[in-house]
Every structure is written in C-alpha cells, then in structure tokens.
Amino acid sequence: METKAEASETMSDLRNHAEEIAEQFSDHLDIDADDVEERLQNLVDEYRVPVDEARRSVVNSYLDEAGLDRDELGRGGNEEVHLADIDQDEQWVDVTAKVVELWEPRSESISQVGLLGDESGRMKFVSFTTSDLPEIEEGKVYRLGNVVTDEYQGNFSVKLNRTTSIEELDEDIEVGDDATTVEGALVDIQSGSGLIKRCPEEGCTRVLQNGRCNEHGNVEGEFDLRIKGVLDDGDAVHEVIFGRDMTEDLTGITLEEAQEMAMDALDTTVVVDEMRTDLIGRYYRVSGPELGRYVLADDTERLNEPADAEAVLIKARSI
Amino acid sequence: MSSNEVPSREVARRVFAEEFNDASYTFKESDDERAPVYLLLPTGEKANRVFLVGTLTEKEDVGEDNEYWRGRIVDPTGTFFVYAGQYQPEAASALRDLEPPAYVSVVGKPRTYETDDGNVNVSVRPESISVVDATTRDRWVVETAQRTVERIERFDQEGNEYGRMSREEYDLPTDRYKTAAVSALQSLEEAGGDELGGSDGADTADASDSESESEGSDADTASPEPNA
Numbered sequence: 001m002e003t004k005a006e007a008s009e010t011m012s013d014l015r016n017h018a019e020e021i022a023e024q025f026s027d028h029l030d031i032d033a034d035d036v037e038e039r040l041q042n043l044v045d046e047y048r049v050p051v052d053e054a055r056r057s058v059v060n061s062y063l064d065e066a067g068l069d070r071d072e073l074g075r076g077g078n079e080e081v082h083l084a085d086i087d088q089d090e091q092w093v094d095v096t097a098k099v100v101e102l103w104e105p106r107s108e109s110i111s112q113v114g115l116l117g118d119e120s121g122r123m124k125f126v127s128f129t130t131s132d133l134p135e136i137e138e139g140k141v142y143r144l145g146n147v148v149t150d151e152y153q154g155n156f157s158v159k160l161n162r163t164t165s166i167e168e169l170d171e172d173i174e175v176g177d178d179a180t181t182v183e184g185a186l187v188d189i190q191s192g193s194g195l196i197k198r199c200p201e202e203g204c205t206r207v208l209q210n211g212r213c214n215e216h217g218n219v220e221g222e223f224d225l226r227i228k229g230v231l232d233d234g235d236a237v238h239e240v241i242f243g244r245d246m247t248e249d250l251t252g253i254t255l256e257e258a259q260e261m262a263m264d265a266l267d268t269t270v271v272v273d274e275m276r277t278d279l280i281g282r283y284y285r286v287s288g289p290e291l292g293r294y295v296l297a298d299d300t301e302r303l304n305e306p307a308d309a310e311a312v313l314i315k316a317r318s319i
Numbered sequence: 320m321s322s323n324e325v326p327s328r329e330v331a332r333r334v335f336a337e338e339f340n341d342a343s344y345t346f347k348e349s350d351d352e353r354a355p356v357y358l359l360l361p362t363g364e365k366a367n368r369v370f371l372v373g374t375l376t377e378k379e380d381v382g383e384d385n386e387y388w389r390g391r392i393v394d395p396t397g398t399f400f401v402y403a404g405q406y407q408p409e410a411a412s413a414l415r416d417l418e419p420p421a422y423v424s425v426v427g428k429p430r431t432y433e434t435d436d437g438n439v440n441v442s443v444r445p446e447s448i449s450v451v452d453a454t455t456r457d458r459w460v461v462e463t464a465q466r467t468v469e470r471i472e473r474f475d476q477e478g479n480e481y482g483r484m485s486r487e488e489y490d491l492p493t494d495r496y497k498t499a500a501v502s503a504l505q506s507l508e509e510a511g512g513d514e515l516g517g518s519d520g521a522d523t524a525d526a527s528d529s530e531s532e533s534e535g536s537d538a539d540t541a542s543p544e545p546n547a
C-alpha cells in the first residue's frame with residue numbers, strides 16, 4: 001500500500017514538474033508536457049536519479065536546445081501581479097502578499113490552504129504536500145515567485161508548487177477587500193433618495209415612480225430608505241448609493257421614523273429634505289463594490305479628523 | 320433615459336477667494352445654447368461649479384420686490400459673495416435662517432457680471448448652503464490648497480489648454496496663488512488644535528477664531544463689491 005501511494009505520488013509529482021517545465025519553455029521551444037514527463041521518468045525510474053536532479057538535468061538540456069541561459073527563464077521572468085488582476089487560468093505569476101488566514105487542510109495532499117491578501121484584494125491559495133515547501137505563517141508578508149493561477153467556477157486561486165520561491169518580507173500590507181474607496185465632499189443628493197417605495201413583486205425591487213413599477217405597473221409599494229449621493233473631491237465625482245442600513249446610520253433617521261415624518265407632513269419629501277440638511281457639504285469616505293457608475297456603500301465614515309496640512313505645505317514650498 | 324446618456328456631472332472646483340475673485344473670463348466648449356458656461360480660473364482650470372467652506376460674516380436681503388439674499392463668506396484669503404433669490408429657494412431660505420457668524424459650506428455655480436465702470440465681478444449662485452463645523456472648514460482649506468498647488472504645478476505643462484488660455488486672458492503670475500495657499504495652510508497651523516475643541520455646534524468658539532482670521536487678511540477690502 002505504502003509503496004503504491006508513494007509511486008502514484010511520484011508520478012503526479014513528475015507530471016507537475018513536466019507541466020511546469022513545458023510552461024517555462026513555451027515561449028522558446030515547441031515541447032509538450034508528455035515528452036518532458038517521459039524524459040523525467042526515464043531519469044527517475046531507469047537511472048534512479050532524485051527528482052530534483054532529474055529536473056535540473058532536463059531543464060539544462062532544453063536550455064541547450066533553446067540556446068538560453070538559466071536566468072532568462074521562468075523564475076524572475078514572471079509578471080508581478082496584484083491579486084485583483086488575476087483573471088486567467090494557468091498563468092505563472094509572482095505575487096507579494098500577506099497571509100490573511102490559514103484554514104484547516106481537508107486532505108492529506110494539501111499542506112497549506114488559506115487566504116492571501118494584497119492592496120487590491122484577497123485570494124485563496126493552496127500548497128501541496130508533494131511540493132515540500134516551507135510553511136508560511138499567518139499575518140506575515142511574503143514574496144511568492146512562480147505561483148500558478150487556477151480557476152474553479154469563475155473563482156480564482158493561486159497554487160504554490162515545487163518551483164515557488166518563498167521570501168519573507170519585513171513589511172506589512174494593508175489588505176484591500178475588493179472594494180473601491182472614494183472620498184470627498186457630499187455635494188448633492190439626487191432624486192430617488194430619502195423615503196422611497198419599492199415594488200413588492202417576488203425578485204423585483206424596482207423603485208416605484210408615482211406608485212408604478214416599470215415592470216409590474218401599479219402596485220402597493222413597500223417603504224425603504226436610500227440615498228443616491230454625489231461625492232466630489234475637486235478632481236472627480238463619484239456617485240454613491242447608501243442602502244437602508246447605511247442611510248439610517250448616516251442620518252440617524254430610521255425607516256419607522258421616516259414614515260412617521262412623512263405621515264405627519266403628508267409628504268414624503270420632508271425626509272430627503274432633512275437628510276440634505278444633515279449631510280450635504282460635509283466630507284465622507286465611502287467603501288464598497290462598484291456597480292455600473294455607482295459605488296454601493298458598505299462602509300461610510302464621516303471625515304472628522306483634521307487633514308494633513310503639513311504634507312501640502314511641503315509640496316507647495318517645493319514648486 | 321438610459322444611464323449612458325446622462326452627461327457627466329461637472330466637478331466642483333476648489334479655489335480660494337483670492338483666486339476666484341481674480342477670475343473674469345467665461346467661455347463655452349460647444350455652440351449648444353444649453354452648453355455649460357465655464358469660468359476660467361487664473362491657475363488654469365475651467366470651473367462650472369465650485370465647493371467652498373468659510374465663515375458667513377454678513378447676510379443681507381438686497382432684493383427690491385422679491386427676497387434676494389447676499390452673503391459674505393470669508394476664507395483665509397478673501398471673501399466670496401453669494402447671491403440667492405427665488406430661483407434658489409433652498410439656499411435663499413438657508414441664508415434667511417442663518418445667524419452670522421457661522422461656518423457654512425456652499426455648492427454653487429460661478430456667475431460673472433459687468434459693473435458700470437466695465438469691471439467684471441464674480442460671485443457664486445448657490446445650489447446648497449449648509450452649516451458645518453470647524454473641522455470641515457479646515458479640511459476644505461487643506462484640500463483647496465492642495466488642488467491649487469496641483470493646478471500651479473500643471474500650469475506650464477504642454478497640452479494644458481486652460482493654462483494656455485489663462486496666460487492669454489489674464490497674464491497673472493501664479494506665484495501669488497501659491498503664496499495664498501501657503502499662508503492659508505499656515506493660518507491653520509497657527510490656530511493649532513484650539514479651534515477644533517469647540518467644533519460641534521459651538522458657534523461662539525468658531526466665530527471668535529474666524530473673526531481673527533478675517534481680520535488678518537486684507538483681501539476682504541480688495542474684493543469687488545457687487546452692485547456697487
């Protein structure tokens with residue numbers, strides 16, 4: 001049993017090496033992984049050469065064929081990418097990332113699994129027992145050379161492999177959450193904000209206009225709170241949508257209170273008028289995913305701390 | 320009706336009163352009657368909208384038949400004049416209700432008008448006026464200094480058509496706006512953290528700070544008085 005498992009492990013191991021080598025040379029030679037695997041297998045099985053040595057030897061012979069130096073190849077030749085920019089399967093890349101979380105591996109073949117993060121976002125990573133890599137630690141930042149991207153049902157991950165170089169860096173990374181962050185003064189609140197009514201039809205949440213849904217006609221709407229705001233930093237404008245929770249947080253007006261206000265005034269616009277008074281002309285920082293031209297606010301912070309005058313002063317004096 | 324057809328919204332430029340009041344040249348970028356009108360800022364940028372924060376020091380109903388409110392809003396470099404009448408009902412009612420001195424923020428459109436003696440004066444027609452705290456005012460000063468410095472940095476760059484336009488229309492040295500930005504920033508540092516202490520709703524604390532700042536500036540008297 002033991003030897004059988006070992007043998008199959010060595011075989012898949014050789015296959016991995018073969019694919020990596022074929023990939024490394026793909027720009028230089030017309031070789032396929034089967035040929036590479038055959039050569040490796042020959043050395044390992046027939047000549048009892050250790051896998052690493054076999055790999056070295058095969059790579060060297062291909063280098064000769066291609067007329068290349070070792071350092072023109074593979075490692076170091078990859079593109080250093082941000083995690084959020086990974087959008088293709090089976091790409092060989094370098095990343096600099098923080099280990100955000102380590103999870104419990106569910107299989108013996110997996111040595112480590114978890115989440116990596118950089119400024120641009122987070123991504124799952126896997127390293128395999130067969131790759132025999134040093135373990136990486138949660139909370140530390142590493143430069144990972146020669147990792148390969150993987151796609152499963154539209155989700156991307158990176159696989160560490162035997163050729164991956166792991167270098168611990170003495171730095172920290174502020175890990176992004178795949179959300180954009182915009183900041184500026186709230187210069188406008190657009191129509192369709194405040195106390196609104198949505199279509200109650202299953203799966204339809206369209207905002208009613210004069211009691212009408214574009215899709216379902218006249219319906220008995222359900223009340224909701226929303227703000228469509230414009231953040232402006234003097235250089236660009238960003239349109240931001242605050243959903244009910246955010247709107248309640250930001251204005252201190254709950255949905256129930258808004259309905260009472262509207263009932264007392266016999267007019268729903270009193271709600272948005274109150275919100276305008278509270279919010280316009282102040283500075284905010286908003287984070288959240290982008291949807292079309294809008295940023296959907298997941299997180300909103302009123303900018304109350306003093307801005308850094310010193311930095312601007314230094315810049316002003318330098319020109 | 321599609322969102323693709325929504326024209327992009329005009330950015331609200333950040334400009335100190337000193338530079339704003341030096342501007343006079345307006346232009347359009349298309350022959351369309353409804354095309355936006357831009358005020359050319361001397362540091363080389365077009366402004367169809369501005370955002371400013373300062374101290375409302377005076378308000379007056381200068382209208383004859385209808386209400387027409389004029390507000391004086393002071394920043395560390397000078398005074399903005401803001402006019403709101405029946406076509407700006409929200410801003411007009413804000414001015415009616417406000418008790419100077421108070422920190423206010425204004426989103427609005429630049430407007431120019433020629434005086435009898437042929438000078439061009441510039442003012443702001445507000446879209447909104449809000450009462451804000453001292454931190455918001457300070458943030459605006461830093462941000463406006465930063466945007467001003469960035470414009471000055473770009474001024475002579477090749478391809479900066481508004482820089483070129485400014486040289487042709489104004490021929491004003493940009494140095495004075497850099498100096499204004501620096502002294503505005505210094506006024507914050509001198510005020511230190513004191514003024515932040517009374518930031519929320521403490522109008523009296525805010526007022527005494529802003530008064531001393533406006534006294535320190537002679538740009539106030541240099542500003543063109545509209546309807547003179």
Ligand SMILES: [Zn+2]
Nearest residue numbers: 199204213216
């Ligand atoms: Zn519907």
